Amino acid sequence: xxxxxxxxxxxxxxxxxxxxxxxxxxxxxxxxxxxxxxxxxxxxxxxxxxxxxxxxxxxxxxxxxxxxxxxxxxxxxxxxxxxxxxxxxxxxxxxxxxxxxxxxxxxxxxxxxxxxxxxxxxxxxxxxxxxxxxxxxxxxxxxxxxxxxxxxxxxxxxxxxxxxxxxxxxxxxxxxxxxxxxxxxxxxxxxxxxxxxxxxxxxxxxxxxxxxxxxxxxxxxxxxxxxxxxxxxxxxxxxxxxxxxxxxxxxxxxxxxxxxxxxxxxxxxxxxxxxxxxxxxxxxxxxxxxxxxxxxxxxxxxxxxxxxxxxxxxxxxxxxxxxxxxxxxxxxxxxxxxxxxxxxxxxxxxxxxxxxxxxxxxx
Numbered sequence: 001x002x003x004x005x006x007x008x009x010x011x012x013x014x015x016x017x018x019x020x021x022x023x024x025x026x027x028x029x030x031x032x033x034x035x036x037x038x039x040x041x042x043x044x045x046x047x048x049x050x051x052x053x054x055x056x057x058x059x060x061x062x063x064x065x066x067x068x069x070x071x072x073x074x075x076x077x078x079x080x081x082x083x084x085x086x087x088x089x090x091x092x093x094x095x096x097x098x099x100x101x102x103x104x105x106x107x108x109x110x111x112x113x114x115x116x117x118x119x120x121x122x123x124x125x126x127x128x129x130x131x132x133x134x135x136x137x138x139x140x141x142x143x144x145x146x147x148x149x150x151x152x153x154x155x156x157x158x159x160x161x162x163x164x165x166x167x168x169x170x171x172x173x174x175x176x177x178x179x180x181x182x183x184x185x186x187x188x189x190x191x192x193x194x195x196x197x198x199x200x201x202x203x204x205x206x207x208x209x210x211x212x213x214x215x216x217x218x219x220x221x222x223x224x225x226x227x228x229x230x231x232x233x234x235x236x237x238x239x240x241x242x243x244x245x246x247x248x249x250x251x252x253x254x255x256x257x258x259x260x261x262x263x264x265x266x267x268x269x270x271x272x273x274x275x276x277x278x279x280x281x282x283x284x285x286x287x288x289x290x291x292x293x294x295x296x297x298x299x300x301x302x303x304x305x306x307x308x309x310x311x312x313x314x315x316x317x318x319x320x321x322x323x324x325x326x327x328x329x330x331x332x333x334x335x336x337x338x339x340x341x342x343x344x345x346x347x348x349x350x351x352x353x354x355x356x357x358x359x360x361x362x363x
Contacts, residue, residue, distance in 0.1 A: 015085035061119035075138030080111035117155030131350035166345035227260030242297035257336035
């Protein structure tokens with residue numbers, strides 16, 4: 001059955017169902033659906049957009065931040081954009097800097113930094129580098145589906161192991177287990193910690209909210225296998241979405257503890273700029289009966305707005321509901337043995353890796 005005139009096709013298998021306008025572009029392109037509404041084959045193709053991988057020729061792989069509420073200074077992102085397609089992803093607007101959209105473009109046009117391993121090697125070989133932990137990844141998931149094909153995160157971990165460089169990994173994909181051989185070696189030297197993001201234990205929710213991630217069961221199994229292998233493992237209950245998944249926080253923490261996680265943290269939902277229309281459109285499509293309740297509760301945690309960029313509150317929110325979520329986390333993290341501060345990774349073993357040319361440093 002053809003779409004109604006001027007109605008865009010329904011998107012399948014993606015977190016976003018729209019292409020919000022890029023605020024950095026002066027010209028907006030819109031489809032004339034009235035003239036293609038009868039072309040069912042074309043509409044079907046549009047409704048199932050394929051992931052396209054594009055080369056990213058960045059000359060550096062390290063990003064640096066000085067935000068007081070982000071617990072790391074340096075990060076590595078082998079990819080830009082993320083096929084996981086999480087409807088709430090705060091990183092979506094980063095695609096707008098590339099002239100693309102924070103909607104479907106973000107999850108279907110993935111930029112690949114093919115030289116990631118060499119670029120990391122060059123950075124660590126610099127005489128100016130003073131070792132401290134580096135996070136994979138600060139923006140998009142380093143174990144997203146592209147990693148199966150391009151193996152850039154693994155290439156970086158091989159450099160990390162050669163140099164004894166401490167790293168933190170953050171992912172919601174059980175693909176992290178593919179690199180267990182490297183992670184086990186790093187763990188034996190206290191050089192790695194893996195944080196697995198678990199937003200819900202309800203697969204019917206994650207299937208539509210995070211459509212191309214690993215299932216909750218697979219993520220918990222990854223936590224268990226990593227922990228059994230001696231890898232320090234952490235669970236991120238993030239984001240907590242008031243009125244949608246926040247009631248699951250105790251059960252997520254219990255499951256994390258039973259799987260062997262050593263610590264946990266949570267982050268309240270953030271909806272900066274064009275993330276808001278993507279997520280609100282998702283709510284109205286996937287959970288219409290809850291949409292208004294969730295929107296109102298989000299606003300109640302952001303002083304009547306949907307987002308706050310203020311340091312100190314952007315990750316936690318304010319107000320009664322935000323306080324209840326934070327208190328719930330504190331109580332159950334303590335109950336399940338996840339509240340303690342984990343020991344730091346060891347930076348003392350670092351030595352610069354051999355340069356790409358094979359020439360050793362004189363100093």
